Amino acid sequence: MRLRGVRRSSNIEDRRRAGGRRGGAIGGLGIGGVLLVLAIGYFTGLDVTPLLDGEQQQSAPRELSQAEEQAGDFSASVLATTEDVWAQIFPEQIGRAYVPPVLVLFSGQTASPCGGASGATGPFYCPSDRKAYLDTQFFATLAQRLGARGDFAAAYVIAHEVAHHVQNQLGILGQVHQARQSATQAEANALTVRLELQADCLSGVWAAHVEGLLEPGDIEEALNAARQIGDDTLQRNAGRIPQPHTFTHGTSDQRARWFARGYESGQIDACDTFGARQL
Template sequence: MRLRGTRSSGNIVDRRGRGGGGRVALGGLGGFGLLAVLAIGYFTGIDVTPLIVGSEPTQSSRPYEPTEAEQQAAEFVSRVLATTEDVWGTEFPRQLETDYVPPQLVLFTDVTQSPCGGASGATGPFYCPADSRAYLDLSFFSTLENRLGAGGDFAAAYVIAHEVAHHVQNQIGILGQVDQARRQSSQTQANALTVRLELQADCLSGVWASNVEGLMERGDLQEAINAARQIGDDKLQRDAGRVPQPHTFTHGTSEQRVRWFQRGFDSGNIGDCDTFNTNRL
């Protein structure tokens, strides 16, 4: 991805080197679970349902010194976030006739907290609709490449774009509608709704990629498609030594994730990402 010379975002909140101010219980490869007391229930991110106890993050007594590689990764995140601001800042007025209000993105190390609950580097990136912020530990990029088999800078950019896509869903009211529907559903039905939510975020990520003019390089599209394929529910369950159980899926199969990302990329239109009014996911 050609980011040299592009601007950095002013919406980065840097919490690297701070403690989480509480205790985190981990449970899997990546993702987050919203605290029940908040009764938001959007369940975006990879479902491991971490629980945290505490309040505000606290500053470590030892000065934090990021490595050169980490600083480069942080700058990469900032520049990718800026591209999402540019794309959605253009496409919202053009396609939806409304202004786009970008999210902030919180960089953290080890553990952190949000109004939606707690997370660690093991839980992966997530979006919290309660404060309109995305959360990311830069170490997830290593997990993405080395454990999940999704290397490349555009694979990492796709992850960022996916979390921003949840913000897009939040701003246009989809997250709230899904939350209400989930409350009135069985667990299996709620999971099915979440799959549609996540596939729509994949499609919106494709819309972003389609509109990143002049920044994509040869092979970038395949990196994003490979990332979508590697994090399908069916593949993750097989890789964990389990027989895939569709009723437990929360993000969609590899084939579905690839198809919806490709759909958004091919059209570049938000309206083509309606995963809630189709019989074929």
């Protein structure tokens, strides 16, 4: 992805120099076992788990490595592209103004209104404060452990979390939250799958509008990332037989297809996963 000359977003809250926090968070963002470590783009839900003001330990401020500095610059530039794209798309396609989210960069652990966050949770979006959270060391996990290499795979991670913010602005997160309240666990999981696949599709819409910044192979990197983080692939890689009733993000094939659908159309309307008979 050609980011040289692309501005860096000012909507960055960098907590990495502050060091990590230990303790204080109750509940949290987990989806269980090894999938907690491997899942990407986890939607935390609208049930806010309060944070206790209990005893916390704050490590001393630290210097960032060159790799961390570069990851921060990369994230800020990618976020800027999402701001420009959605600021254009919202008025054109839905007749509304776009209000961008804040991206919180952290290292190790941090706190959010949706619970404690750690590198193990993977990137996530908290609708309560309208912020996306990212441990930039996850980029290395994405490439080395999940087999999703390339800068555009990393950019897709950020675009996916911003897509959850788009859903929040469109009122979709609230509607899904309400529907989940009276649903069985299997039904709630199925709703979350549709939510996540829609975020993948919206990520594809973003990709369609940054074509001038794309390099050969970028879209293939994003599609590969989508496949590597499908529920079925993650469960197989964890040594488990895939259990569809436990899926919360969709299969590898579904995630790649919905990203491709958004990319090929460039339209929000193409991402109606809730109206689709087949995913």
